Structures are given as C-alpha cells and as structure tokens.
Amino acid sequence: MKEDNTSLIFWKSFLIASLGAGLLIWFSWFVFLDSQGVGIDDANIFKVYAQNLSHGLGFVYQPGGERVEGFTSLLYTLLLSFAYKITGNLDVSGLLIGLSTFLAVVVLTTKLAYFIGLKNQKLLNPEWSARIILVWMLASPYFVIWLGVSQMDTGLWTLMLLLALNWCLKIDVNRLQWRQILEGGVIMSLLVLTRPEGMLVGLLMPMCWVLKGLLATRATASQSHEKLVSFHQVIMGGWLFLFWLAGVAGLTGFRLQYFGWPLPNTFYAKVSPDAWYRIGQGLLYAGSFLWHQPIMLAVIWVWGWVTHNILKNVVKRQTQETSIHPAEVFGFLVLWLFLGLLFLIPIFNGGDHFAGWRMYQPLWPVAGLLTVFYLVYHLPNWLRKIFNRYSCWPVCAGFFMLIIISQPYLIGQNQLSLSAFGSEFAIAKVGRQAGALLNSWFKPDQPKPVVGVIAAGGLALTYWGEVYDLLGLNEPSVAHDGGERKGIKNHASLNARLVEIKKPDILFPLAMLYAQVSQITHISQALSFNTLFAQTLFASAPLAESYRLVWISQTKLTPIGIHPTTVGIVCYIRQDYLDQLQATGMFQVKTFDFK
Numbered sequence: 400m401k402e403d404n405t406s407l408i409f410w411k412s413f414l415i416a417s418l419g420a421g422l423l424i425w426f427s428w429f430v431f432l433d434s435q436g437v438g439i440d441d442a443n444i445f446k447v448y449a450q451n452l453s454h455g456l457g458f459v460y461q462p463g464g465e466r467v468e469g470f471t472s473l474l475y476t477l478l479l480s481f482a483y484k485i486t487g488n489l490d491v492s493g494l495l496i497g498l499s500t501f502l503a504v505v506v507l508t509t510k511l512a513y514f515i516g517l518k519n520q521k522l523l524n525p526e527w528s529a530r531i532i533l534v535w536m537l538a539s540p541y542f543v544i545w546l547g548v549s550q551m552d553t554g555l556w557t558l559m560l561l562l563a564l565n566w567c568l569k570i571d572v573n574r575l576q577w578r579q580i581l582e583g584g585v586i587m588s589l590l591v592l593t594r595p596e597g598m599l600v601g602l603l604m605p606m607c608w609v610l611k612g613l614l615a616t617r618a619t620a621s622q623s624h625e626k627l628v629s630f631h632q633v634i635m636g637g638w639l640f641l642f643w644l645a646g647v648a649g650l651t652g653f654r655l656q657y658f659g660w661p662l663p664n665t666f667y668a669k670v671s672p673d674a675w676y677r678i679g680q681g682l683l684y685a686g687s688f689l690w691h692q693p694i695m696l697a698v699i700w701v702w703g704w705v706t707h708n709i710l711k712n713v714v715k716r717q718t719q720e721t722s723i724h725p726a727e728v729f730g731f732l733v734l735w736l737f738l739g740l741l742f743l744i745p746i747f748n749g750g751d752h753f754a755g756w757r758m759y760q761p762l763w764p765v766a767g768l769l770t771v772f773y774l775v776y777h778l779p780n781w782l783r784k785i786f787n788r789y790s791c792w793p794v795c796a797g798f799f800m801l802i803i804i805s806q807p808y809l810i811g812q813n814q815l816s817l818s819a820f821g822s823e824f825a826i827a828k829v830g831r832q833a834g835a836l837l838n839s840w841f842k843p844d845q846p847k848p849v850v851g852v853i854a855a856g857g858l859a860l861t862y863w864g865e866v867y868d869l870l871g872l873n874e875p876s877v878a879h880d881g882g883e884r885k886g887i888k889n890h891a892s893l894n895a896r897l898v899e900i901k902k903p904d905i906l907f908p909l910a911m912l913y914a915q916v917s918q919i920t921h922i923s924q925a926l927s928f929n930t931l932f933a934q935t936l937f938a939s940a941p942l943a944e945s946y947r948l949v950w951i952s953q954t955k956l957t958p959i960g961i962h963p964t965t966v967g968i969v970c971y972i973r974q975d976y977l978d979q980l981q982a983t984g985m986f987q988v989k990t991f992d993f994k
Contacts, residue, residue: 413513413526414506417533421505424537425498425547432821436490438497438550439823440830443856444873445470445552446489449479450860458657460873461859461866468654468663469855469873472552474559474592489860493550500554501547507561508764509533511568512771515730528771535767538802541755542763544820552594557761559593560737562586563600564765567607567733576635583608584642591646595662596744598647603740605639607733612636614729664878668871668892670749671884677749680888684750685742688759694802698766701773702738734769741765752888754820826928830857832910833968838863840953840986848904848976853890853932858908867903869893869932893932895939906946906971907933913989914963916950922993925950925969933971946971950989951980961987 437443448470451459458476460469470476475496482492509529516528536542546554563586570579583604590597612633651661660667671677689695745751745758834857841847847864855868871877871892884891898906907929916925923930925948937943952967967987972980980986 413509413529417505417509417529418502420533420537421502422498424543425501428540428544429548432544432548432824434548434824435828436494437824437827437831437857438490438493440827440854440856441823442493442550443827443830443860445472445476445479445550445856446483446493447856447859448476449483449492450489452476452480453483460855460868464865465875466658467873467875468658468660469665469868470552471595471663471665472555472593473650474589475552475555477592478555497547497550497554500558501543504546504554504557504561504764505533505536507558507565508536508768511561511565511768515568515768515772516775528775531774532764532767532771534799535770535802536764538799539763541820542760545755545757545760549823551757553757553760556594556597557764559586559590559597560600560741560761561764563590563604564733564737564768567604567737568730570608570611572612580635580638580642583639584646587639587643588646591643591650595666596748598643599744600737600740601643601646602640603736605636605643607736608639609633609636610732611729660875660879664875665872668874668878669884669889671891673883673885676885678746680749681746684756684758684888685746688756692756695766698738698770701770702735704773706735730772731769734765734772738762738765738769750888752890753823822928826854827857829910830854830859831861832966833908834858834861836910836966836968837905837908849901850908851898851901851903851906853907853929867901869898869906869936887931890932893935895936895942898936899939899941902945902973904973904976905968906936908968908970910966911950911969912963913950913952913961913965913967916967916969916989917963919991922948922991925991925993937971946973947977948991948993949977950991951977952987953985954987961989 438446447460448458451457451462454462456462458466458468460467478496479489479492482496483489486492486495509532512532513525513529516525545551546557566579566583566586587601587604590601612635654661654663658664671680689699741759741762748758751758830852837847837850838861841864843863847862849865849867850858850862851867851869852858853869855866855870855873859866859873866873868874868877870890871880871894877892877894877897880892880894880897882892882894907926909925909927909929911925919925922933926933937946948969948971950967950969951972952961952965954961954965954967965987977988981988
C-alpha cells in the first residue's frame with residue numbers, strides 16, 4: 400500500500416511537471432515560428448468549413464456552393480465548429496484544440512510509459528520510464544509543431560491513436576468484458592471519424608482482443624479448456640469487429656448520401672491511382688524520414704529484436720523458456736502492430752509534401768513507447784550503469800541534446816528546414832491579407848471576381864466572393880477529373896482544361912507592397928510559391944493569351960506616383976476583366992512582362 404501511495408504521489412507531481420514542460424516547449428515554438436495564431440494554410444481550410452457549418456450552411460467551402468468534403472478529419476471539423484460557437488474566434492478555437500490535444504498526448508504517453516515501468520521495476524523503474532518518454536516527445540521540434548502549433552488535425556489523430564493503443568495494452572480477459580467492448584467501440588467510432596486511415600487502425604483493436612485471449616489461454620488453461628476460452632474470446636472480438644463495421648458503414652453511408660462519394664474529396668485530389676507510383680513515392684518519403692531521424696535506427700533495432708524473439712517463441716512454442724515472458728509478448732506485439740501500421744500507411748498513401756514528416760508524427764510516441772518497453776524488460780548492462788551512477792535529470796538532458804543534435808534539418812535552408820515550415824504560416828497570412836484587400840475594392844452588393852488559388856485556406860477565410868480551388872481539394876470537378884496525380888505530392892491535380900472552362904477572373908493572388916514590386920526582376924519574386932504552378936498552367940497557349948501578370952491596387956496617385964507603402968495584389972488577371980476594371984478609373988496597374 401505504501402508503494403502504491405508513493406507511486407501515486409510521484410505520478411501526480413510528474414503530471415503537473417509534464418504539463419508545465421509541454422506548455423513551455425509549445426510556447427517556445429509558437430513564438431519562434433511567429434505563427435500569430437493563424438495556423439498553416441491547410442488549417443485555414445478547416446476553419447472555412449467550421450465557419451460555414453457553424454453558420455448553418457452545412458459542409459460547404461463557400462456560401463451557396465456545393466457540398467464538398469475538402470477536409471481530412473470530420474471529427475476535427477466538428478470540434479472546431481463547436482469551439483467557434485463558444486469562443487466566437489476561429490484562431491482562438493484552433494489554438495485551444497491544438498494545445499489541448501498536444502498536452503493530452505504528452506500526458507497519456509507519459510502515463511503509458513510510467514505504468515509500463517510499474518509492471519516490472521527490476522531493470523528500469525517507472526520514474527525513469529516517464530522521464531525518458533517525456534524527453535523523447537518534447538525534444539522533437541516537428542512533433543511539437545505539428546501537434547500543437549500548426550492547428551491541423553495531427554494532434555487529434557495522434558490522441559485517438561494513443562487512446563486505441565492504451566485500450567489494447569489494458570485488455571483484461573478476466574475483467575468485465577462488455578464494458579471493455581463498449582469502450583473499444585466508442586474509440587473505434589472516433590478513429591473512423593478522425594481520419595480515413597482510422598478505418599485501418601480500428602481493425603487492430605479486435606485483432607488485439609483475440610490475440611490477448613489466445614495468449615492468456617495458452618499460458619494458463621488446460622488443453623481441454625483452452626479451446627473453449629479461445630472460442631469465447633473470438634466471439635467477443637467479433638462483437639468489436641461489428642462495432643467497427645457499423646462505424647465504417649455509417650460514415651460511408653453518410654458520405655454517399657450527403658457528398659455523393661465514399662471518401663473525402665481530398666483523397667481523389669491528392670492520391671494517384673497508380674499504386675506502384677504511389678508506393679515508390681511513399682518509400683522515398685519513408686527513407687527521408689529515417690535518413691533525417693537517425694535516432695529512429697535504434698527503434699528499428701528494437702523492432703527487429705522483438706520480431707526475432709517473438710518468431711522464435713512461435714516456432715519453438717516454448718514461451719516460458721525464452722527471454723520474453725508471455726505477459727511481455729502481448730505488449731510487444733501490440734506496439735509492434737501499431738508501429739508497423741503507422742509506418743506503412745504513409746508509404747501506401749504516397750507520402751506528403753510538407754516539411755517535418757507530418758504523416759509520421761503520430762508514430763513518434765509509439766516508437767518511444769516501444770523503446771521504453773524494451774528498456775523496462777531488457778535494459779543493457781552499459782545503460783544500467785549510467786542510470787545507476789548518475790541522477791535522472793543530467794541523463795535526460797543529455798538524451799534531449801542527443802535527439803536535437805540528430806536532426807540536422809533544424810538550421811538548414813532547404814525544403815526540410817524549420818524556415819520552410821515557417822513559410823506555411825506566412826502563406827496563410829498573405830492569403831488572408833489578399834482576401835481582405837479584394838473585399839475592400841468592391842461594395843457589398845457589387846459582383847466580385849472569381850479567384851483561382853493554389854493555397855485555398857487563408858484567402859477563402861476572408862474573401863466574400865467565389866474562390867476556385869485550382870488543385871481540387873475543395874472543388875469536385877477538379878478532384879474527379881480522372882488525372883494521374885503524378886508530380887508534386889498533393890499538388891499534381893492542376894487541370895488547364897478545367898481552368899479554361901471556368902475562366903477565373905484572377906489567378907494566384909498575393910498581397911504585396913509597391914516597394915517590393917518595384918524591385919522585382921524575376922517571375923519567382925512576383926509569384927513566390929505559385930511560380931511552378933503558374934508556369935505549368937500557362938504552358939497552355941489559350942490560357943497564356945488570356946491572362947496578364949500584373950500588380951493592381953485601388954489607390955490614388957501621389958505627386959511622386961504610387962507610394963511605396965501602397966498595398967496591392969500581384970496576380971494573373973484575365974485581360975477582358977482587367978480592361979473592365981481599368982475602365983472605372985479606380986485602379987492603378989503595373990504590368991510585368993517576363994520572358
């Protein structure tokens with residue numbers, strides 16, 4: 400009883416310390432990235448849908464538009480809409496959800512590591528387990544940024560995965576089983592609602608239930624009783640599977656009825672139908688993650704070691720005589736299954752285009768837990784001497800620095816660096832600014848130009864006119880055009896033929912000061928991240944003849960001409976629409992002619 404009280408006191412005090420450390424690290428990256436609470440541009444797409452939903456317009460990208468599932472997480476959109484109803488501010492709502500889910504992930508993962516250590520204190524005590532996993536999480540910049548600062552659904556997705564993992568690890572076939580089944584059913588339903596990949600992860604839960612029953616039966620039951628108990632566990636696992644099936648069928652039925660398609664619109668816009676091409680791109684993505692995260696090699700070694708020993712147990716059928724106890728086998732297998740599936744899913748999806756390996760961030764705490772599990776039962780002698788000789792915090796500090804040093808992209812200026820990630824917040828800000836500026840040029844009752852965009856979040860959140868998503872994330876006609884989706888990941892659906900049909904008035908708008916415009920000497924300086932897409936689109940001769948690249952502003956001339964601080968929009972504008980605006984005499988235009 401005294402030991403239990405001591406453990407409880409430690410856990411309560413460590414819980415407070417974990418929350419404090421997590422909040423401090425989160426705030427540090429929040430300030431460093433200068434996000435100003437807007438989130439990245441894709442997070443602003445969530446906010447667009449949450450805003451329209453909270454106003455009673457349904458799941459639409461813009462008022463009066465068609466129903467479209469231009470987001471990857473239905474549950475996150477619902478939570479964001481609900482929070483917006485309470486706070487009245489989308490940015491505050493996104494920050495609160497991001498911070499809350501991040502801290503919940505930190506606490507839940509730390510708790511799992513602590514109680515894993517509590518079950519076997521012969522080699523590594525639970526206090527060490529909790530501190531190691533806390534350092535593991537907080538020392539990874541992109542883990543903190545993607546879960547807590549980006550305002551994407553990554554934090555919620557990771558939390559749901561850990562709830563499923565926690566449920567699997569705590570399966571007790573000797574306890575009241577229907578309560579566990581109902582808890583598992585709720586978690587599976589939430590997984591399905593969180594992301595499409597949740598359908599796959601949810602299947603692990605009935606598998607783990609049956610596996611635990613078989614392992615428990617094999618270790619304790621007689622041969623005659625073994626078959627009866629195993630069959631009973633299969634039946635209970637069947638009920639779990641029915642819960643999963645009901646969740647998948649219900650969501651798919653809703654999508655077909657409401658949107659007309661069984662999967663989110665983003666799936667059709669992003670994922671290449673060529674499976675081999677997709678897997679090849681996914682393998683490159685996985686290789687990049689491992690190459691730039693060398694500490695993951697230790698996890699892979701543990702993974703391989705566990706696999707070898709489990710296979711040895713299965714082949715010899717002499718579990719008691721091997722180095723792994725039957726109770727350990729189940730925990731290792733559960734972590735192995737979760738880690739393996741989370742590693743494979745991005746490969747089959749074809750990877751991702753963002754810096755920081757977004758698709759692999761939910762894997763990070765699971766990889767840490769697998770390593771902690773290994774240390775709890777099989778701590779190497781050399782590491783045990785370090786733990787016994789030195790106090791905890793110097794060792795944890797060294798571990799923290801080891802993880803930081805092993806991530807060379809932190810200070811680079813390449814596609815994987817933090818500076819590249821910081822630009823994601825800037826894209827959302829300039830999009831919002833462009834949308835607000837366009838609004839100011841027209842009276843509320845005046846028709847507004849149709850604007851075609853690549854970054855479809857920030858501008859759509861502030862602009863009152865029609866926004867045409869050139870990449871099809873929020874535009875079914877583009878998403879379902881039957882394209883190959885080969886090229887820049889998640890950005891390969893640009894379709895010149897559909898743009899010719901739609902004929903947006905303005906393309907690729909970016910808010911820019913005239914002082915900046917007067918210094919432009921190359922097209923990339925004018926179009927920034929839109930450059931490659933513009934060059935691809937205007938390879939089509941009819942489109943190239945119809946649009947002009949300009950800087951346009953509604954402002955009065957000063958005695959010296961256009962004032963350097965005047966804000967305007969750099970964009971491609973349809974020639975006849977430009978003539979229409981210039982005829983009003985209210986706009987100043989600077990034309991670019993890049994060869």
